Amino acid sequence: MSSRRELFINHVAQTSELPLQLEVERAKGMYIYDTQGKAYLDLNSGISVSSLGHCHPAVVEAIKKQSETFMHTMVYGEHIQQPQLNFAQLLTSQLDPRLSKVYYLNGGSEAIELAIKLIRRHTGRYKIVACRNAYHGSTLGAESLRSDTEFTRAFLPGIPGIYHIDFNNPEELETIDCRTAGIILEPVQAESGIHPPVNDYLKMVRSRCDEVGALMVLDEIQTGFGRTGHLFGHHKYGVVPDIMLIGKAMGGGMPISGVVSSVEIFSSIIKNPALGHITTFGGHPVICAAAHASLEHILDTGLHTRVLEKEKLILELLKHPIIKEIRSSGLMMAVELTRRKYLKHVVSKAFELGALVDYFLFNARSFRLAPPLIINEEQIRKGCAILLEAMNYAENRYKKTNN
Numbered sequence: 001m002s003s004r005r006e007l008f009i010n011h012v013a014q015t016s017e018l019p020l021q022l023e024v025e026r027a028k029g030m031y032i033y034d035t036q037g038k039a040y041l042d043l044n045s046g047i048s049v050s051s052l053g054h055c056h057p058a059v060v061e062a063i064k065k066q067s068e069t070f071m072h073t074m075v076y077g078e079h080i081q082q083p084q085l086n087f088a089q090l091l092t093s094q095l096d097p098r099l100s101k102v103y104y105l106n107g108g109s110e111a112i113e114l115a116i117k118l119i120r121r122h123t124g125r126y127k128i129v130a131c132r133n134a135y136h137g138s139t140l141g142a143e144s145l146r147s148d149t150e151f152t153r154a155f156l157p158g159i160p161g162i163y164h165i166d167f168n169n170p171e172e173l174e175t176i177d178c179r180t181a182g183i184i185l186e187p188v189q190a191e192s193g194i195h196p197p198v199n200d201y202l203k204m205v206r207s208r209c210d211e212v213g214a215l216m217v218l219d220e221i222q223t224g225f226g227r228t229g230h231l232f233g234h235h236k237y238g239v240v241p242d243i244m245l246i247g248k249a250m251g252g253g254m255p256i257s258g259v260v261s262s263v264e265i266f267s268s269i270i271k272n273p274a275l276g277h278i279t280t281f282g283g284h285p286v287i288c289a290a291a292h293a294s295l296e297h298i299l300d301t302g303l304h305t306r307v308l309e310k311e312k313l314i315l316e317l318l319k320h321p322i323i324k325e326i327r328s329s330g331l332m333m334a335v336e337l338t339r340r341k342y343l344k345h346v347v348s349k350a351f352e353l354g355a356l357v358d359y360f361l362f363n364a365r366s367f368r369l370a371p372p373l374i375i376n377e378e379q380i381r382k383g384c385a386i387l388l389e390a391m392n393y394a395e396n397r398y399k400k401t402n403n
């Protein structure tokens with residue numbers, strides 16, 4: 001009989017030659033357990049997904065209940081389904097009144113695709129501005145927003161009309177002009193290695209958009225649902241986007257995403273042509289029930305309001321000579337090392353010691369810390385102790401090989 005690893009290599013498509021191959025048996029709370037019974041402290045949340053930890057009872061219960069009531073009935077937002085209403089009502093009650101409607105989809109990239117269509121259709125313009133070193137997803141439209149041509153040229157041609165500017169550089173905001181449909185950016189740029197906005201950058205983007213009639217789209221797919229210490233990143237940085245994109249943590253571990261905007265902007269996909277964007281599974285009732293349970297739990301317990309004190313404790317504990325700096329916004333953190341060579345040793349040693357951290361797409365010196373928001377003080381101390389040990393290892397190894 002083939003081993004699990006063989007089956008995985010032979011029959012599940014991978015995207016790199018060196019997959020991590022953690023054999024997952026089960027996961028609960030802050031921990032993922034492998035088939036040998038080894039526990040891994042999850043300091044990544046599957047990249048900002050499992051904010052309530054794994055298999056949160058409230059989410060599991062909601063899934064059970066809804067799956068016994070009804071699952072899929074009809075696509076394209078034609079049927080009225082209570083779980084969709086519950087989530088949309090709860091979510092929009094937390095937002096500026098202009099963000100009053102949710103279009104449900106299945107994943108972050110899909111939300112980007114709809115945003116691209118909405119801003120083009122609503123403004124009648126096709127130029128789109130995006131930020132260099134941002135990642136918005138792997139579908140063709142979302143990939144076209146990427147700035148690294150080394151990557152995108154492998155999949156050419158992308159969609160036309162994309163212009164890039166540097167995040168946090170107000171001087172480039174003039175690229176947003178009267179021909180621009182909109183700008184798509186994150187409140188905190190994640191994949192470049194966590195760059196929060198500085199000097200009211202997002203407010204400057206907002207006013208430039210207003211000046212030229214372009215729409216501001218905030219991709220809150222990583223920052224949403226409490227990760228930055230506020231329910232949404234735009235709350236923290238004092239702006240209201242025209243369109244907000246959500247995903248990742250939205251479903252409490254289940255796949256769902258959404259585009260949140262105004263009645264007016266969504267009217268552009270209702271007629272001329274009708275069915276301007278459709279989806280078979282977006283807003284699946286079982287997943288909407290999970291999303292509702294997850295958001296309700298965050299709001300009832302004020303989980304997001306305790307994120308900043310957890311961030312502070314991590315910043316206090318993580319002190320090591322090979323750390324150059326730590327950039328963070330709540331529990332979205334990048335630990336930048338003094339040498340590039342340390343990185344893979346820190347990540348793989350932490351794995352061996354039972355803690356999961358990850359790389360960034362566009363930063364070869366930093367590792368990612370994005371633990372579930374439920375992490376407690378003891379787990380923070382344990383996680384940081386493992387990371388410090390992994391950094392000792394990386395430093396000693398480097399010394400040995402360079403003497």
Ligand SMILES: Cc1ncc(COP(=O)(O)O)c(C=O)c1O
Pocket residue numbers: 047107108109110135136137138186190219220221222247248
């Ligand atoms: C900021 C951001 N936007 C969009 C996406 C794409 O989401 P998905 O992988 O669900 O398509 C990601 C995924 O990592 C992301 O980090």
